[in-house]
Amino acid sequence: MAKYCAHCGSPLKEDAKFCPGCGFPVNPAQSAEHVQPAPPQIMEQAAAEAEPQTRYTAKSLTLKKRIYIPIIAVIVIVGALFFIGKTMADPQRTIDAFKNAVQNQDVHTLAGLVHTNGNMPADRSQIKAMLALFQKQPGIYTNVLHSFQQSIKSADTQSGSSSPYYLEKSGKKFFIFNNYQIRANLIHPLVITNLKGMQVGIEGVGKAQTAAQASANSPETLTLAGVIPGYYTIYGKSSSMNTSVQEAIHSAGVKVDFSGIYIPVRSNISDAELYVNGKDTGKTLAQVTEWGPFKENDSPSFYAKYTVNGQSIQTDSVNISDSSYDGSSLTLDQAENDGIDLTFDESGSDNFYVLDRNDSGTNRNTLNSYFSNFFDALGTAVSSGDTSEFASYFETDTDFSNMQIANAKKFNSQGISESNQSFDITNIQYIGKDTFSMDVSEAWNESYTDQNDNFVNKDFTLKSNYQVKETAPGQLKIVGQKITDRQELN
Known part of the structure; x- marks a missing residue:
């Protein structure tokens, strides 16, 4: 037997749970015995109204789905993007990447993380210098990490921090979030040198500079290329001195002195x-x-x-x-x-005589001492006949020395006595081959007994040109004499 909705009279299927006409739930306990058949007019009207009402409800549900699903999807996507963007812009993410790269000595990654205060990426050679600084002075690295954390807590940048590296806001990421970069101020070391032409620079960084104006009395100061804080080798090369020094450059005012x-x-x-x-x-x-x-x-x-x-x-x-x-x-x-x-x-030694080939002013004193002793030895040789000391002023067994010794002995045999009264040495010159030339003005006293047994005492002067040669360190020998004038005074 057919069933009908108790609410609107619409015909119901055997297993229907909801009325297709009005949507009301069908009481499972309902049965054909308890439901009175609707009048034929009502049944026809309910049948006519049931179909359009069902079509209208299904279309409404489809339209709502088409509207709300894209909106929900957009909300989900925007939320996800916001979360991802916020995560990627998190300064802690930058700090962690820096720490991991330092720990792994990852030069490539660090070269992309570290920027100069001119917003230029640091090159690989300078990154290596930074890592060397952290290794040699770990306290600096600790200070850097502390500075980063303070930057997160403070809205202000840390460019004024004592840390050589600092975290700084740099524009926006995704037009919304603050972007953070690790920055370092460029430092320009100074080099001082008094060596003209010396080339100075930082190994692996920039070009060398030349100290064109340097001099011993006026050193020149040169400013080297700017570098990020690190441990660098500063060098100086010249024709007279090549040198280098490894220097920790992490603050302004670094100065290296390459003065010789x-x-x-x-x-x-x-x-x-x-x-x-x-x-x-x-x-x-x-x-x-x-x-x-x-x-x-x-x-x-x-x-x-x-x-x-x-x-x-x-x-x-x-x-x-x-x-x-x-x-x-x-x-x-x-x-x-x-x-x-x-x-x-x-x-x-008293008998050590050295002459200066450049005539430093000491030659006159040296020769005064030398000729004073020589003239004493000459007077002794003539007066006493003992020529041993006199002979020491000449080279052994030369024609000149043999003649001088013979003359002294001849004068002695004639009973002549001589003594030097004074002398003056002028015009001292080095003439080569360890030999010096000089003019000597001499004043002598001479006494003897003539053929008539008369005692003769007279004074005379000589002007001579002597040649003196160094024959060994400290030894002078007279190798030549030419008398240019002789005058008897009485």
Whole structure:
């Protein structure tokens, strides 16, 4: 038997749970026995109205789904994007990436994370220098991480922090979120040098600069290329000194001094050759007044050697060390300030004579002493006949020396006595081959008994040109004499 909705009279299917006409639930307990058939007119009207009402409800539900589903999807997508964007813009994410890259020594990643204060990415060589700084001075790395955390807590940037690296806001990410970068201020180290032409720079960074204006009395200061904080090798190269220093550059004001240290050197024999670190410099002490350049912590040694006619003498060595001055050793600072003296001990002898080829002003004193002794020996040889000392002023067994000795003996045999009253040496010149020329004005007194047994006492003067030669260190020999004038005074 057919069933009908008790509410609107619409016909119901056997297993219907809801009325297709009005949507009311069908009471499961309802049965055909309890439901009265609707009148035919009502049944026809309900049937006519049931179909359009059902179509209208299904379309409404479909339209609602088409409207609400895209809206919900957009909300979900926007929310997801917001969450992702906020996560990606989180400064802690940048800090963590930095920490991991430092731990892994990941130069490539760090090169993309670290920027200069000119918003330029740091290059790989400077990133390596940064990592070296963190390794050698871990306290700096700790300070950097602390600065990053403080940046997150503060709305202000940390560019004024004492940390060499800081976290700073840099524009927007996705037009909404604050973007963060790790920044470092570029530092320009300074180099001072007194060596003209020295090229200075930072290894692996930029181009070298040349100290074109430097001089010993006026050092030049050069500003090197800007670098991020790190551990760098600063170098200086010149014809006289190549040097380098590894420097931790993490704050402004880094200054490296590549000035050469020059040590004044003196000797009592100016024509002696200077030896440094056991090697002949090829220079005499007359040609150099100081030697260098040396750099800090150098420990050179010095001595001088004087060679004449294949025979040499040399001074004791003077060493530069960390100990105090003790006569043969002194510090680099002491040597720079006070200079060093290379003294030939042989010069203390009365018969040690050395002439300066550059006529330093000492030659006249040396020759005055030499000729004073020579004229005394000449007077003794003539007056007493003892020519042993007189002969020592000449080269052995030469025509000139044999003639001089013979003349002295001849005068002695004639009973002549001579003594020098005075002399004056002028026009001293070095004429080559270890030989010097000089003019000597001499005043003599001579006495003898003539053929008539009369005692004769007279004075006379000579003007002579002598040639004196160094034959060995400290030894002078007279190798020539030419009398240009003789005058008897009475």
